[in-house]
Amino acid sequence: MTTVLITGANRGIGLEMARQYSQRGDEVIAVCRTSSPQLDGLGVRTIAGIDVASDSSVGELAGQLNGMAIDRLVHNAGILERNALDTFDAGSIERQFRVNAIAPLRVTTALLPNLGRGSGVFIITSRMGSIEDNTSGGSYGYRMSKAAVNMAGKSLSVDLKEQGVSVFLLHPGWVSTDMTGNTGIDVEQSASGLIERMDSLDLGQTGTFWHQEGYELPW
Numbered sequence: 001m002t003t004v005l006i007t008g009a010n011r012g013i014g015l016e017m018a019r020q021y022s023q024r025g026d027e028v029i030a031v032c033r034t035s036s037p038q039l040d041g042l043g044v045r046t047i048a049g050i051d052v053a054s055d056s057s058v059g060e061l062a063g064q065l066n067g068m069a070i071d072r073l074v075h076n077a078g079i080l081e082r083n084a085l086d087t088f089d090a091g092s093i094e095r096q097f098r099v100n101a102i103a104p105l106r107v108t109t110a111l112l113p114n115l116g117r118g119s120g121v122f123i124i125t126s127r128m129g130s131i132e133d134n135t136s137g138g139s140y141g142y143r144m145s146k147a148a149v150n151m152a153g154k155s156l157s158v159d160l161k162e163q164g165v166s167v168f169l170l171h172p173g174w175v176s177t178d179m180t181g182n183t184g185i186d187v188e189q190s191a192s193g194l195i196e197r198m199d200s201l202d203l204g205q206t207g208t209f210w211h212q213e214g215y216e217l218p219w
Contacts, residue, residue, distance in 0.1 A: 005029040005070050007052055007107065008077030010036040013124065013172055016191035017074065018044055029070075031061060032077075052077050052103035062110040070114040072198060075104035075123045083140040093141035100145035105152045117164030122198055123153045127171045127211070132218040150209060150219065157207030166206040170194055173212055 004021050008014040009030035015038055022028045028044035035048045047064055051057040079099045081092045104123050108115075115121070127133050129146025150169050157167035175190040193212030201210070209217045 002026040002071045003029070003069060004072040004074060005031060005065075005111075006074045006076055007031045007050075007103075009046075010034060010039045010048075013175055013187055013190055013194070014074075014076040015039055015042075016187045017076065017194060018042055020188075020191050020195055029065070052107055053098045055106065058103075058106050058110045061107070062113075065111065065114055068114055069116055069119075070111060071119055073108065073111060073115065073119070073121045074198075075107060075121070077103060078124065080142050082138075083142070084138050085140070088140075093144065096141035096145040097148065100142070101148035101152060104149055105156070108156060115160075115163075115165050119165045120198065120201070121153075121156060121160070121165060121167040122194075123149055123167070123169050124172055124194070125149055125153070125169045125209070127217050130209075130218055154207050161203065161206055164203060166201065166203045168197070168201050168206070169209040170197055171209070171211045171217055 004026055006014050006018050006028065009018045010032035018028045018030045018039065019042055022042050022044050030039055030044050030046045031050050032048055033051055035046050039046060047061060050061050077099060079096055081096055083089055083092055108121055126146045128139060128143050129150050131147060134143065153167050153169045160167060172190045172194055173185050175185055175187055190212055197210050197212055209219060211217055
């Protein structure tokens with residue numbers, strides 16, 4: 001049985017990953033700011049009231065998990081705010097950096113004592129953070145924050161490799177959730193693909209960037 005911690009697990013992709021992991025018999029720790037009836041209905045361990053953008057809140061999470069081994073740490077919490085060149089909003093860009101780029105590093109650092117040889121850190125990022133793949137511009141805060149978390153994940157993969165902890169960047173596809181205005185592929189398909197990638201990747205591939213469909217993405 002695998003112990004999986006998922007941030008942002010109260011809805012969307014995080015909720016569906018929690019559902020699929022639980023259904024196959026893994027132990028799920030669902031972390032979120034506020035739980036939901038759908039999450040409560042899964043019967044998994046839920047730690048609510050956690051803001052991944054807050055040092056003190058993440059410290060509280062670490063305290064609750066003291067001594068617990070985590071096999072998979074899945075950074076799913078994220079926000080998307082639209083930023084075009086003619087509607088520049090520095091505050092919006094900073095908010096996206098705090099949640100999308102800094103929070104995964106904050107949570108990983110706080111939970112390092114829970115990660116052992118064979119553990120994996122999985123950052124749900126986006127191909128919108130790929131510099132090479134950017135052909136449409138715009139979305140400044142989201143693109144910049146995802147490019148930044150890609151770099152954070154790459155550095156983590158280097159720093160944690162000797163400890164036997166692997167780190168991967170995963171793109172879920174354009175998924176039909178509240179964040180995307182309910183357009184895109186089904187959340188069930190995305191979550192299934194993400195879990196399949198997590199099952200298949202190993203330490204020899206640490207520090208790589210993957211589409212949930214199974215192919216590597218350009219930086």
